[in-house]
Amino acid sequence: MYVYVGKLDWFDYAKNECITVVTPAGFTLQEPVCVYWQWTVDGSGHEKANVVQEGAFKSVVKTASEYRIGFQFDYYSFEGSVSGNFGTLSLIMSNPQGDTAPISLSLKYSDSMRAPSALVFTGKLNWFEYATNEMVTLIIPDTVRDNEPVVLSYQWTKDNAGISNNNYTVRSKLQAVSTQSNGNFCAQFDDGHYTFTLHKTDERHMLSMTNPFGDRDQRESYYLTQTDFLDAKKVNIFLVIDPLAHLSYLWPRLQLISL
Structure with a gap:
């Protein structure tokens, strides 16, 4: 899997906002890709609204120097490239009206795992x-x-x-x-x-x-x-932001409890 972090600027809605991209199974056709950011102000006037986008790679083309990739969510689409050493991710974000914005992200974490388990x-x-x-x-x-x-x-x-x-x-x-x-x-x-x-x-x-x-x-x-x-x-x-670092109970795998 790969984790990339960068900055998003999207008109007045996102100004210098943190954006995180997670590819749980690497860069493979039809494998998942998830993108996370917050709006500075969304279309309804809400400040700092979280955005979660989940989808799959619709195109992956490997060349001698990079991967050319594309994926689409319900409204926004992304196309771009990954450097040959996977150190950088360059994307173009677009909407159905044809508006675009470039996004540059750097690699923050990677491993050899190719099964989507994150x-x-x-x-x-x-x-x-x-x-x-x-x-x-x-x-x-x-x-x-x-x-x-x-x-x-x-x-x-x-x-x-x-x-x-x-x-x-x-x-x-x-x-x-x-x-x-x-x-x-x-x-x-x-x-x-x-x-x-x-x-x-x-x-x-x-x-x-x-x-x-x-x-x-x-x-x-x-x-x-x-x-x-x-x-x-x-x-x-x-x-919870508190200093309870002395607590000493943990279990070997995160078991999530549905609410």
Whole structure:
């Protein structure tokens, strides 16, 4: 699978917004492709509305230097190319009226897996003055167990350098994986500064976040919803920003509970 992150500009609706593309089984005809972004303001005037697009590759042509690809969702279409080393993804987004916009994305994660098994969850993230109602995309390429990969993609509303809409991608491995007999679980991953804890408690799936000082944002209890190509029953995950990194219950595979 491959995970790419870049920036989307689409007229007044998306201005310098984070966009994440996930190809769970690589670049193969009829295999799934998923695209995630948020509108700055959507057509109904809603600010920061999440967008989830799920489909399949309609065209894949391999040349000596690249892959030429195409895929279409209900309204938007994408055509473009992947570099020979898979390091960059270049797309042209279009609508039925013929409007277009270029998108450049860089590779953030890849593996040799060609069976579509990744889990993807999206929701909203708040972190003090640095992130307000920002879309967050959590990607679990395989299973929840020690040393298995995890990817978290979002943007800062304004980072500590004063840069607006700066993309931020966490590429890490799950650690401290443990489980309880009642099915509750806990796993941790970090980026060298922030510590994230994924856990399930009383039918709720939660992701907590803390910095080295133990700070937590009070705007907590944020739901993540399964939004991947599997088109399974949608399940909610709770995203809680708090410093409960000491919790020590986790289970070896993420078992999602339908609501």
